[in-house]
Amino acid sequence: MTERVAITGIGVVSPAGLKKETFWANLKKCKSFVDEITRFDASLYPSRIAGQVHELDHYSHLSSRLVKKIDVFSHMALVASEQALQDAKIDLNNIDKTRVGVFMGNAIGGWLFAETELRDMYVEGREGVSPYMASAWFPAAPQGQVTIYYGFKGYSKTIVADKASSALAIWYGAKIIKEGKNDYVLAGGMEAPITPYALLSSNTCGQLSKNNLNPKKAYKPYDLYRDGFVLAEGSGIVNLEKEQHAKKRGINIYGYIKGIGFSSDGYHYSRYSPDSESFEYAIEECLKDADWSKKDVDYICLDAEATPMGDFLETKALKNVFGKDLHNIALSAPKSMYGNLLGAQTALDLIVTLFSINHGTVLPTINYEMQDPYCDLDYTPNVLKEKKIDKALLLARGRGGINVVLAIEK
Amino acid sequence: MALKEEVINAIADTLDVKVEELGETEKLYDSIGVDSTEMVELCVSLGKKFGVKIASNEITKFSTPLEITKIIESKKQ
Numbered sequence: 481m482t483e484r485v486a487i488t489g490i491g492v493v494s495p496a497g498l499k500k501e502t503f504w505a506n507l508k509k510c511k512s513f514v515d516e517i518t519r520f521d522a523s524l525y526p527s528r529i530a531g532q533v534h535e536l537d538h539y540s541h542l543s544s545r546l547v548k549k550i551d552v553f554s555h556m557a558l559v560a561s562e563q564a565l566q567d568a569k570i571d572l573n574n575i576d577k578t579r580v581g582v583f584m585g586n587a588i589g590g591w592l593f594a595e596t597e598l599r600d601m602y603v604e605g606r607e608g609v610s611p612y613m614a615s616a617w618f619p620a621a622p623q624g625q626v627t628i629y630y631g632f633k634g635y636s637k638t639i640v641a642d643k644a645s646s647a648l649a650i651w652y653g654a655k656i657i658k659e660g661k662n663d664y665v666l667a668g669g670m671e672a673p674i675t676p677y678a679l680l681s682s683n684t685c686g687q688l689s690k691n692n693l694n695p696k697k698a699y700k701p702y703d704l705y706r707d708g709f710v711l712a713e714g715s716g717i718v719n720l721e722k723e724q725h726a727k728k729r730g731i732n733i734y735g736y737i738k739g740i741g742f743s744s745d746g747y748h749y750s751r752y753s754p755d756s757e758s759f760e761y762a763i764e765e766c767l768k769d770a771d772w773s774k775k776d777v778d779y780i781c782l783d784a785e786a787t788p789m790g791d792f793l794e795t796k797a798l799k800n801v802f803g804k805d806l807h808n809i810a811l812s813a814p815k816s817m818y819g820n821l822l823g824a825q826t827a828l829d830l831i832v833t834l835f836s837i838n839h840g841t842v843l844p845t846i847n848y849e850m851q852d853p854y855c856d857l858d859y860t861p862n863v864l865k866e867k868k869i870d871k872a873l874l875l876a877r878g879r880g881g882i883n884v885v886l887a888i889e890k
Numbered sequence: 891m892a893l894k895e896e897v898i899n900a901i902a903d904t905l906d907v908k909v910e911e912l913g914e915t916e917k918l919y920d921s922i923g924v925d926s927t928e929m930v931e932l933c934v935s936l937g938k939k940f941g942v943k944i945a946s947n948e949i950t951k952f953s954t955p956l957e958i959t960k961i962i963e964s965k966k967q
Binding site: 543544545548549607610611612614615 | 905906907927928930931934938
């Protein structure tokens with residue numbers, strides 16, 4: 481990508497806050513927003529802790545007539561989209577809506593709606609199922625709801641690629657802007673896995689922390705005593721447009737999407753390849769696409785799976801790619817504070833990194849106490865630090881080895 | 891309560907709109923912009939409430955509350 485795509489609006493719905501200002505202020509506290517799940521009886525689940533969004537209705541602009549037709553993951557996407565559009569100061573009455581697109585990523589779809597209606601089907605029969613079921617549960621529903629709500633008719637897409645979903649959606653949206661097919665793109669992701677069935681499915685993947693007695697301490701990537709990541713729900717949406725287009729409007733630019741690298745392990749349907757070559761290839765490709773040298777990178781926002789293999793392979797890939805240059809690069813996983821949003825994780829990573837770029841601040845990896853001899857890098861443990869960041873990479877790995885790396889710059 | 895009022899209340903309740911938004915001789919599409927999926931929900935909901943079977947082609951987006959009342963009334967007889 482040689483022509484830059486500007487990020488001019490931010491919308492965030494997260495366990496650490498539902499507006500960008502609150503989100504950033506809370507993250508600077510460097511504390512955990514993970515709690516025990518209380519909205520349903522999760523007492524028999526092996527992992528029953530999560531980063532949860534508590535005040536969605538309070539921040540929502542939607543009518544109850546619409547809310548009952550959609551799953552909560554679409555609701556979160558609509559709230560985040562509204563914030564992003566307002567932040568980007570887009571006058572909806574004076575734009576060509578055939579040139580506005582929506583690019584979203586999520587991993588699992590809308591299970592709260594789906595499992596409720598499936599229960600009703602078995603209890604009440606065919607007529608017990610809401611007619612909105614068909615349009616509420618599937619992964620492209622949020623994209624559809626956002627386009628319908630605003631009347632956007634431009635080229636749009638939904639990407640499902642496990643934890644790399646929103647990374648690919650953001651890149652795809654940026655590509656469409658660069659190619660001049662749309663004037664504006666809302667890009668990002670949303671995920672709502674804190675439901676009885678989705679939580680069960682997520683538990684069976686075997687990668688969730690079971691440190692239920694200490695929710696605030698549970699998500700501790702790269703620590704010797706980590707036992708998996710913590711689920712979270714939420715949505716992150718950004719507005720994309722061409723650099724010159726944004727400058728002509730005189731709007732604030734948070735940063736630019738500069739490049740992407742991606743690869744597949746081609747090894748196993750759920751596990752990563754035990755060597756890190758494919759992941760390294762994605763990082764190298766991203767640097768090439770952005771036209772950066774290894775010395776150019778100031779910050780890397782980590783994938784942080786918090787499993788022995790995931791953390792080890794990520795560490796190994798970084799060492800192999802950057803070598804001695806790694807000492808000059810700040811590394812961290814701010815998601816250790818609010819949890820892993822699966823398909824929406826990179827959307828939140830992007831927003832966090834944009835704040836880091838604009839404030840010259842590296843948010844830490846919290847709960848880091850004991851070094852793992854196989855993960856011996858400086859992951860910015862527990863305390864934030866000041867650092868000028870001009871160029872940053874975002875790492876995302878989907879299960880089975882879907883490797884995506886995004887390059888972001890000031 | 892007269893059947894007509896009961897039907898209007900049931901429509902408002904099912905679709906999450908205010909009773910005042912529904913004109914009894916105004917098409918549902920014109921008064922509240924009802925969509926086809928909402929009409930499916932309405933058929934099932936009114937059928938359950940009034941103990942009748944309403945096919946999805948019997949009441950449409952272009953039906954008025956008064957017309958819907960008459961259909962339910964005829965089925966109840």
